[in-house]
Amino acid sequence: MCGIAGFWHPNSQGRYDGAAALTRMNNTILRRGPDDAGAWDNGAGLFLGHRRLAIVDLSSAGHQPMTSPTGRYVIVFNGEIYNFQALRKSLDALHTSPLPWRGHSDTEVMLAAFEHWGITETLRQLVGMFAIAVWDRSRETLTLARDRIGEKPLYYGVKNGALLFASELQALNAHPSFDAQVSRDSLALLLKFAYVPAPHSIYDGVHKLPPGTWIEIDRDAVENGMLGEPQKYWELPAQTGAPLSDADAIDQLHELMRTTIRDQMVADVPLGAFLSGGIDSTLIVSLMQSLSTQKVKTFTIGFDNPGYNEAEHAKAVARHLGTDHTELYVTGADALNVVPKLPDIYGEPFADSSQIPTYLVSQLARSHVTVSLSGDAGDELFGGYNRYQFLPKVWQKLNRIPGPVRKLASRVIETASPNRWDTIASGLNPLIPANLRVRLPGDKLHKLAGVMRHDTASEMYNHVVSQWQNASDVVIGSSLSPIARFESGDFASWMMRQDTLTYLPDDILAKVDRAAMAVSLETRVPFLDHRIVEFASTLPMSLKIRDGNTKWILRQLLYQYVPRELIERPKMGFGIPLHDWLRGPLRDWAESLLDPQRLAREGYFIPEAIRAVWERHLRGQGNFQQQLWPVLMFQAWLDQK
Structure with a gap:
C-alpha cells in the first residue's frame, strides 16, 4: 500500500x-x-x-x-x-x-x-x-x-x-x-x-x-x-442464473473465500480486521480465525448512543470466535473533532457521513496493526441493501396504479412532515404488534412518497440513491447527464450491478481508502477478489435474497462458524447522529458555511435553495442531513483548497 x-x-x-x-x-x-x-x-x-x-x-x-x-x-x-x-x-x-x-x-x-x-x-x-x-x-x-x-x-x-x-x-x-x-x-x-x-x-x-x-x-x-x-481489460459479468444447487453454491463460495482470505493474510507486518458484528465482517473474521494458528486481532469502535452502537454485538462475536479483540468507545466530541480534518483526508469533497466512524476505527486499528481486512462489498454483491427488496415490490404494485393517482397520494403524504408522521405512528403503536413496528416511519413514508411520483423503475432507483433530487437546479450553471435505464430483466440484479459499478468504488471504497490512508493503514477487501465478484454475478437472485432474508448465501456460510442468534438482528448502518449534531454542536460551524452572503459571493449555489433546506432542518420539519452534508463538505473543502 x-x-x-x-x-x-x-x-x-x-x-x-x-x-x-x-x-x-x-x-x-x-x-x-x-x-x-x-x-x-x-x-x-x-x-x-x-x-x-x-x-x-x-x-x-x-x-x-x-x-x-x-x-x-x-x-x-x-x-x-x-x-x-x-x-x-x-x-x-x-x-x-x-x-x-x-x-x-x-x-x-x-x-x-x-x-x-x-x-x-x-x-x-x-x-x-x-x-x-x-x-x-x-x-x-x-x-x-x-x-x-x-x-x-x-x-x-x-x-x-x-x-x-x-x-x-x-x-x-x-x-x-x-x-x-x-x-x-x-x-x-x-x-x-x-x-x-x-x-x-x-x-x-x-x-x-x-x-x-x-x-x-x-x-x-x-x-x-x-x-x-x-x-x-475487465468488465463486470452480466447477471446470469447458475445451475447450482444450494449446497454446491455454498461450498464453492466457501472455497473461494478461504483461498482469497488466505492470500490476503500474507504480510510482513502485523495484520488484523475490522469487526462490526454484522454478517460481512463476521464472515471475514470467522474465516481468518479458521486459517490462523494465532488469535486474529479485531477492532471495533462503540458509541454512547445505542441507536448507533454495534460494539456489544461485535464483542459477542469476538468472544465466540476467540479473537484478540480491541474496542474503543468514543464520545460525540471525539467524532466531532474529526470534522475539521475531513477536507484534507478526502482531498476532494466527499459526503458520506460514515466517513467519520470509518476514520476512527482505522485510527484504532493502526495503533496495533499495519494491515486490516474489511467486510465491504458484501451488500452490493450479495443483495444486502433494503432497496433490493423494497423497490421491486413497490414498482410491481405501483405500476398498476395510474400515474395521476400515485402523484396525488404522494402529495397527500408530504402534507405532513416526517416528524408529524412519527407522532401519528407512535400513537398507533399500542395497536401494532412489536415485530411490525417501523423505525423512523415518517422518513420511510416520505421516501415512499418520493418514489411514487416516478413512472419508471430506473427513475425510482435514481430517486432512492439521490440526496438532492434537483441538484442541477441548486448548483448555478450545472447540468446532469441522463440516468442509467433499466430496460428488462431482474430489477434487483440491475440495481446491484449499478451499485457495484458506481456507489461501491466511488463511495464505499473511496471512503475506506482515504480514511485508512490518513493514518497509514492498509485495508484489504476480500469480497473484491475478482473471482468472488464474478462468481457472485453468476448466482441467481434466489441465492442472494430468499424469504425476506438478504445475503442468504452468506448467512448459510456464516452459520457454519457462528450461531444464528449472534448475527440475526436488524441491519444497522455504520453511522452517527448527524441530524442532531447539525442542530446542536455543529450548528455554528454549519451556519458560517451556509451564510447567504458567503454563498452569493462564491457563486456556486443558489443561496435561497440551500437556506430553505437548512432552516427546515433547524425547525425540526424533517431530517435533511443527506442534503446538507454534501453542501457543507464542499464549503469546508473550499476553505482549505
Missing part, C-alpha cells in the same frame, strides 16, 4: 525545477507511505514519484520507482498483488533457470511479467488492488492502470502542457502547472450522490481513471492535450 505521483511535461526544462516539483507532490501524500520515498526521471520531462508503506519485502529490494530486469519498464505502484508468488513461479518455469530476483516484492514480479507478457495481458492475470504508472522506454509511452473494482484511486489530467497523475488530488494541486476550476457539473453530482463519480473529479479537466481500465499516453497526446479514452 503506497501512494504514487508524477508528471510528464515535454520541453519543460528551465521553466521550473522538476525534481523539486515532484518532491512537493510526493510530500502531499506522505501519509500514504511514511516508510520510504523515491523519485526517477528520464531527463526529458517525465518524473515518477512514490511514497512507500512497507507491507511485503520490507528491505530496500522493494524500493520504488523500480526498473525491470532489462531496463525497459519503470514503475510506480500503489496496492497489493495477492497472486504474485504464483506468477513468480510461472515466470521461473518459462526459463531454463530461475530468474535473478533481487527480493520478494510483488512489484518486481509485475515488472518481470510486463517483460514476458506485456502490460495489458499482465493486468488480466493480476489478482489484487492497484493503481499503476509504468513507463515503457522502448516505445516511450506511459501507461496508467487501475484495479478491476477500483480499490485504489488514480487521478490524471493535462494542465498547461503537463500530464499530471497521482493517488490523491492534493498531489496534482502541488504541481506548478496545475490550474483548474471547480467543475459545476461535478458539484451537482456531489449534491446528488454525496460523492463525485468516475470518470469525473471536482475539477474541470481532471479525471478519475475508471476501475478495470488502462490508458496508454504518448508525447503527442500530452502536447495536444488529447489523451483518448481509457480501455477496458
Whole structure:
C-alpha cells in the first residue's frame, strides 16, 4: 500500500525545477507511505514519484520507482498483488533457470511479467488492488492502470502542457502547472450522490481513471492535450442464473473465500480486521480465525448512543470466535473533532457521513496493526441493501396504479412532515404488534412518497440513491447527464450491478481508502477478489435474497462458524447522529458555511435553495442531513483548497 505521483511535461526544462516539483507532490501524500520515498526521471520531462508503506519485502529490494530486469519498464505502484508468488513461479518455469530476483516484492514480479507478457495481458492475470504508472522506454509511452473494482484511486489530467497523475488530488494541486476550476457539473453530482463519480473529479479537466481500465499516453497526446479514452481489460459479468444447487453454491463460495482470505493474510507486518458484528465482517473474521494458528486481532469502535452502537454485538462475536479483540468507545466530541480534518483526508469533497466512524476505527486499528481486512462489498454483491427488496415490490404494485393517482397520494403524504408522521405512528403503536413496528416511519413514508411520483423503475432507483433530487437546479450553471435505464430483466440484479459499478468504488471504497490512508493503514477487501465478484454475478437472485432474508448465501456460510442468534438482528448502518449534531454542536460551524452572503459571493449555489433546506432542518420539519452534508463538505473543502 503506497501512494504514487508524477508528471510528464515535454520541453519543460528551465521553466521550473522538476525534481523539486515532484518532491512537493510526493510530500502531499506522505501519509500514504511514511516508510520510504523515491523519485526517477528520464531527463526529458517525465518524473515518477512514490511514497512507500512497507507491507511485503520490507528491505530496500522493494524500493520504488523500480526498473525491470532489462531496463525497459519503470514503475510506480500503489496496492497489493495477492497472486504474485504464483506468477513468480510461472515466470521461473518459462526459463531454463530461475530468474535473478533481487527480493520478494510483488512489484518486481509485475515488472518481470510486463517483460514476458506485456502490460495489458499482465493486468488480466493480476489478482489484487492497484493503481499503476509504468513507463515503457522502448516505445516511450506511459501507461496508467487501475484495479478491476477500483480499490485504489488514480487521478490524471493535462494542465498547461503537463500530464499530471497521482493517488490523491492534493498531489496534482502541488504541481506548478496545475490550474483548474471547480467543475459545476461535478458539484451537482456531489449534491446528488454525496460523492463525485468516475470518470469525473471536482475539477474541470481532471479525471478519475475508471476501475478495470488502462490508458496508454504518448508525447503527442500530452502536447495536444488529447489523451483518448481509457480501455477496458475487465468488465463486470452480466447477471446470469447458475445451475447450482444450494449446497454446491455454498461450498464453492466457501472455497473461494478461504483461498482469497488466505492470500490476503500474507504480510510482513502485523495484520488484523475490522469487526462490526454484522454478517460481512463476521464472515471475514470467522474465516481468518479458521486459517490462523494465532488469535486474529479485531477492532471495533462503540458509541454512547445505542441507536448507533454495534460494539456489544461485535464483542459477542469476538468472544465466540476467540479473537484478540480491541474496542474503543468514543464520545460525540471525539467524532466531532474529526470534522475539521475531513477536507484534507478526502482531498476532494466527499459526503458520506460514515466517513467519520470509518476514520476512527482505522485510527484504532493502526495503533496495533499495519494491515486490516474489511467486510465491504458484501451488500452490493450479495443483495444486502433494503432497496433490493423494497423497490421491486413497490414498482410491481405501483405500476398498476395510474400515474395521476400515485402523484396525488404522494402529495397527500408530504402534507405532513416526517416528524408529524412519527407522532401519528407512535400513537398507533399500542395497536401494532412489536415485530411490525417501523423505525423512523415518517422518513420511510416520505421516501415512499418520493418514489411514487416516478413512472419508471430506473427513475425510482435514481430517486432512492439521490440526496438532492434537483441538484442541477441548486448548483448555478450545472447540468446532469441522463440516468442509467433499466430496460428488462431482474430489477434487483440491475440495481446491484449499478451499485457495484458506481456507489461501491466511488463511495464505499473511496471512503475506506482515504480514511485508512490518513493514518497509514492498509485495508484489504476480500469480497473484491475478482473471482468472488464474478462468481457472485453468476448466482441467481434466489441465492442472494430468499424469504425476506438478504445475503442468504452468506448467512448459510456464516452459520457454519457462528450461531444464528449472534448475527440475526436488524441491519444497522455504520453511522452517527448527524441530524442532531447539525442542530446542536455543529450548528455554528454549519451556519458560517451556509451564510447567504458567503454563498452569493462564491457563486456556486443558489443561496435561497440551500437556506430553505437548512432552516427546515433547524425547525425540526424533517431530517435533511443527506442534503446538507454534501453542501457543507464542499464549503469546508473550499476553505482549505
